[in-house]
Amino acid sequence: MxxxxxxxxxxxxxxxxxxxxxxxxxxxxxxxxxxxxxxxxxxxxxxxxxxxxxxxxxxxxxxxxxxxxxxxxxxCPEPVFDLNREAFEWRARIESTCLALNNIQCQSCQDSCETDAIRFRPTLGRVPQPEVAIDDCTGCGACTSVCPQDAIALEKPDDGTQQQTSP
Ligand code: SF4
Ligand code: SF4
Ligand code: SF4
The missing domain is CATH 3.30.70 (Alpha-Beta Plaits)
Structure with missing residues (x-):
């Protein structure tokens, strides 16, 4: 999915x-x-x-x-949810339309992430570059709505497919 x-x-x-x-x-x-x-x-x-x-x-x-x-x-009155499961299987992935990846200063997503899974790496000659620490990402989706570029997709790491945002 x-x-x-x-x-x-x-x-x-x-x-x-x-x-x-x-x-x-x-x-x-x-x-x-x-x-x-x-x-x-x-x-x-x-x-x-x-x-x-x-x-x-x-x-x-x-x-x-x-x-x-x-x-x-x-x-929920039915046995639909089970807290022993992982909440979400998908994880955040930053796409090429990200402003920072295009050397335009932006770190809007960083503060939205409760687990500090989005980190910005100082990079010589470029604005700090974002990375997602997959192991720290819960798939909560908080980062996606703050991105001005809709550049954060959520996908299952083993899936390889994704649904891109609509313009
Ligand atoms: S908020 Fe979006 S455009 Fe800005 S750094 Fe994060 S992923 Fe890139
Ligand atoms: S989905 Fe949630 S945990 Fe993962 S990078 Fe985005 S804000 Fe952080
Ligand atoms: S914020 Fe998440 S865990 Fe809380 S009620 Fe809504 S879907 Fe459920």
Missing amino acids: TVSTSRRALLRGGAPLAVDRQPPWTDSTFIDTCIRCGDCIDACPESILVKGDGGFPQVTFASDGCTLCGECVSA
Whole structure:
């Protein structure tokens, strides 16, 4: 599965990009166990859970990231969530449209990352260059909506495919 956000779509008043993303701590049994009651959507303090295809909850990072607060888990009346699972399998990847990678000063994503997974490396003759420490990235998506270039994709490290943001 691949993920992305569409901050620009949000800013221009359009609907956030509908993406096929399951809520945290869910797996392939999600479709079978979720009764589409919407309780997790109502419980999410960040409003990043929305009703998606077929009425199933989806996570969207168009305006914010997941704080991993677990409110969705507590609210769910069915065995949909399992905190023993990894919350998200995808990880952040910075794409070539990143301003800093094009030698334009920008570190907007750094402060949004709670785990300090995005680091800027001093580089001779260039502005500091961003890197994602994959082992420290939780896939929370907080960095994606702050990027002015929509240059942060979320993808499974072993997937190799991704869904690019829409202009
Ligand atoms: S863990 Fe918290 S912020 Fe993340 S989707 Fe669940 S309720 Fe929302
Ligand atoms: S916020 Fe976006 S453009 Fe700026 S450094 Fe981070 S990835 Fe690059
Ligand atoms: S997705 Fe990863 S890099 Fe981005 S803010 Fe969350 S932990 Fe940091």
